[in-house]
Amino acid sequence: MVGGGSSERSLQRALELGAIDRAAEGPEDALDGVDVCFVCAPVSAVVESAAAALASGGDAVVSDVGSTKCSVLEGLAERGLSVEDRSRFVGGHPLAGAETAGVDHASADLFQDARWYLTPTESTSGVHYDRLYRTVSALGARPAAIGASIHDRLMATVSHLPHVLANALVSQAAHELVEESQTLPATGPSFRDATRVAGANPPLWRDIFLANRDAIDGEIETLVASLRKVQEDLRAGDADAIERSIERSRADRRRLLESELAGGAVSEVRAAVPNRPGIVAQLALAVGEAGVNIVDMALYPAPDMRSGAIALWVQGDGSAERVIGVVEALGFRAHVA
Numbered sequence: 001m002v003g004g005g006s007s008e009r010s011l012q013r014a015l016e017l018g019a020i021d022r023a024a025e026g027p028e029d030a031l032d033g034v035d036v037c038f039v040c041a042p043v044s045a046v047v048e049s050a051a052a053a054l055a056s057g058g059d060a061v062v063s064d065v066g067s068t069k070c071s072v073l074e075g076l077a078e079r080g081l082s083v084e085d086r087s088r089f090v091g092g093h094p095l096a097g098a099e100t101a102g103v104d105h106a107s108a109d110l111f112q113d114a115r116w117y118l119t120p121t122e123s124t125s126g127v128h129y130d131r132l133y134r135t136v137s138a139l140g141a142r143p144a145a146i147g148a149s150i151h152d153r154l155m156a157t158v159s160h161l162p163h164v165l166a167n168a169l170v171s172q173a174a175h176e177l178v179e180e181s182q183t184l185p186a187t188g189p190s191f192r193d194a195t196r197v198a199g200a201n202p203p204l205w206r207d208i209f210l211a212n213r214d215a216i217d218g219e220i221e222t223l224v225a226s227l228r229k230v231q232e233d234l235r236a237g238d239a240d241a242i243e244r245s246i247e248r249s250r251a252d253r254r255r256l257l258e259s260e261l262a263g264g265a266v267s268e269v270r271a272a273v274p275n276r277p278g279i280v281a282q283l284a285l286a287v288g289e290a291g292v293n294i295v296d297m298a299l300y301p302a303p304d305m306r307s308g309a310i311a312l313w314v315q316g317d318g319s320a321e322r323v324i325g326v327v328e329a330l331g332f333r334a335h336v337a
Helices: 008-017 027-031 043-055 070-077 126-138 148-179 189-194 202-211 213-236 239-261 279-289 319-329
Strands: 036-039 061-064 091-094 115-119 142-145 266-274 293-301 307-315 333-336
Touching (some): 027 043, 036 043, 043 070, 043 202, 061 126, 070 148, 115 148, 126 142, 142 293, 148 202, 279 307
Parallel strands (some): 036 061, 061 091
Antiparallel strands (some): 266 333
């Protein structure tokens, strides 16, 4: 395990704790003989760091752990990297973490059972995607392929918008208290839970908001429309409409929780595909968009390297049939192994 960074103190501490085996002096030194490279940097620095890693030579698959993906892909495309180098980059985003930071707060089970989004593109190397997928799985996480734009819209909804809302709620409460010359009352759990992330790491979240501003802007518009509807029902005194809205929200929350916990039997589906750039990403993204969870995958190239098979282990009742339908819709053959 090789680690690199701008803080000599942090690197030394990581060595002392055994988090890394060697501290690198630069990108080329860090990538020497490495199979997988994770760029762990603020959103504003990911492109520069990832580009340096890709340009340093070697055959490592390079990934990041940031919560926005389109801006990274756009930034790398502007860096003049070769097609071969760009094919080794696969964006990533583990949905795991804690409020504490630094190697002293590292946890061996941080990624256990955590969803880890991977955002391959049509130019992604299948071999490198497979290598990253297996590495993420070995950490205990549950990797899932998703398109970069879909990822950013999803994160705007479930991660970025809650931060925007928490900041607004706290500021509104503080403003009201100042206006009324009141001291802070004993806040209930609703306010505490809804505003837990308010004010979190201003420089970090400033960069995240800006990097994903288009998707966040759209989600704010949708939220404002929802709030306007509640406002209209309140002004009209429409008790039935208000109750129906709350009932829908309860049902929606239950559905979201059930989809997260859904399991089921695991089936193996084998797809016969041509050996061409982007085929693994194309298949993984299509299956993910069909709502099927890929538990594991493996590549089986033919001796002539012109074609091969991709084995997908999928979870859930009826998932195998759905995957076969997806594969056939793409023009390939598939069967349950």
